[in-house]
Amino acid sequence: MANYRDMRIFQFSQSALARKIALWAVSIGLLFFGFLSNVWHVAEQQWFDTHQRDTESLIIGRMVKSRQDGIFSVGGLTGAGVTTNIQQDWISSNQIDNQYAAYLNKHSFDKFSPYMSQTGGQGIIFSLLDRPIPLSPQIKLWSFYVLTALLSAIALTAIVSWFYEEFGGCVAIFVVGSAVLSQWLTVFGKNLWWSLWAFYLPMIVVLYLLKRHRVPSNRQFIKFSILIFISVLIKCFINGFEYITTTLLMMVTPCIYYAVLDKWSGHQYVKWTLVAGLGSGVAIFFSVVMLCFQIGAAKDGFMDGVAHVIWSFGKRTYAEPQDYPEVYAASLEAGTIGVVVTYVNGIFFDLNNYLSLTNAFVSDFLLKIRYAYLMVLFIVMSALLFWRSKKMMAEPQQQSIALIWTTWFSMLAPLSWYIIFKAHSYIHTHMSFLLWQMPFTFFGFAVFGAAVLVWTKKTESPQG
Structure with missing residues (x-):
């Protein structure tokens, strides 16, 4: 009788664990694909593609600067490869595009304007990941999106x-x-x-x-x-x-x-x-x-x-x-x-x-x-x-x-x-x-x- 009861408890715990694993898998899948590519069309596509691209470009700029002068150059702060002070004059759409182009085409910056209202730890971490991975910048950037969406x-x-x-x-x-x-x-x-x-x-x-x-x-x-x-x-x-x-x-x-x-x-x-x-x-x-x-x-x-x-x-x-x-x-x-x-x-x-x-x-x-x-x-x-x-x-x-x-x-x-x-x-x-x-x-x-x-x-x- 005791063995039967123990078996029932074991089967119940297995079933509960299976349901919980299924919940995690389904939830992560639904959220991940929505975050990564707007697969559920919850947001208008152009908005999804361009939303907060300006601030994200500061991370891209940090990776370019890290590749060029070291991860902790300019205090490890994020920023943009522009001559103006981005605390006063925010980056334009062309400057944003230039940030991505510099990273993807392995260019460098002549000037760098740091953004000083955030520690920029995400830029430091992505710079650390960017350096040893032996893949093209295009694949690495996509991988960073996958990692962020998954987390x-x-x-x-x-x-x-x-x-x-x-x-x-x-x-x-x-x-x-x-x-x-x-x-x-x-x-x-x-x-x-x-x-x-x-x-x-x-x-x-x-x-x-x-x-x-x-x-x-x-x-x-x-x-x-x-x-x-x-x-x-x-x-x-x-x-x-x-x-x-x-x-x-x-x-x-x-x-x-x-x-x-x-x-x-x-x-x-x-x-x-x-x-x-x-x-x-x-x-x-x-x-x-x-x-x-x-x-x-x-x-x-x-x-x-x-x-x-x-x-x-x-x-x-x-x-x-x-x-x-x-x-x-x-x-x-x-x-x-x-x-x-x-x-x-x-x-x-x-x-x-x-x-x-x-x-x-x-x-x-x-x-x-x-x-x-x-x-x-x-x-x-x-x-x-x-x-x-x-x-x-x-x-x-x-x-x-x-x-x-x-x-x-x-x-x-x-x-x-x-x-x-x-x-x-x-x-x-x-x-x-x-x-x-x-x-x-x-x-x-x-x-x-x-x-x-x-x-x-x-x-x-x-x-x-």
Whole structure:
């Protein structure tokens, strides 16, 4: 009898493992091919082909400079082979083309203008990979796209897998579907500059730490702080301080879920706040110091780096317009509410890529699925899930409530950037819609999937 029971347990564990492997394979495949070549036509093709080609060209420029003068020349900073200062005069389309041509044709630069607002770790890594690989530049560049798209797909699949383990296959399908259909994830997925996976790394670390250690010991808190430090340091090294407030709030989003699920005490809240704050704070400090040294190597010293960091922070937030070039005046004077409204009205998914209609109203307001529509949908689904959860057993009921709380907390992650870095958000409406996927839409669609699941199956009443 015992042997039969052991065999059944073994078969069940094998079946569960097979389902999980299948989930990872399907999710990675769907995301990878979408990121690499827009195979699902989620984004308009020309947009996909040219999106953020200007910033990516700075990585290409770094590889040319590394091949020419060494990986750590000009402090290892990314940049462009132009005579102008790209901090003041951004590169033109012709200069962007010249960057790619120089790399692909093995040319060199006479001049190099570094971009000094990011450490450029991704440029250093690609330069390290570029040097020993005995292939043509064309094949190497394609390989770098494959690597970046694959890492991005793996990172998002790790998040999908967490939803699968917590809520089951139905919810996981909704989450992976939202990632595949997001035009913003698609156009960013293989970009060498943005290295999308790095934004999600701290959140993934916290997700699985908390899942495996629901009641951590004091020694484990030290371990957690070190792991958070490493993950945030990697993020800052790979793509700098891009969307840093969103990354940090995304990182602590799992804490909200487990805090509600496990009914944390005030003592636990304080401990986790200290762990997250200490680990991420030290990582950011190290990254700022590193950037200042890099700028100092490219200019006249460490204090030049400090001055540039302060100047760069000011132009992205709420500095006085008169202290900056006129080109930044409109963004610094812009109203915060207006900036947020712009992003709320952004497009998540465009059905016009699949349908051709002449009715302008239908095309603009019905076929373009806007984030405002998703917010309304998530509110309705949150209400339905909460209502239905009253008829659930205690554990799934608490899970549903925790998911709802976490979803609406996660909305603070994108909002933090739109509000704190208002000036940056005002200018960069061609890219910052990406932040809604960090991780608000994932949790929103998880609520959607959970609501559909509980309303389409018989629920057990809670025991009194």
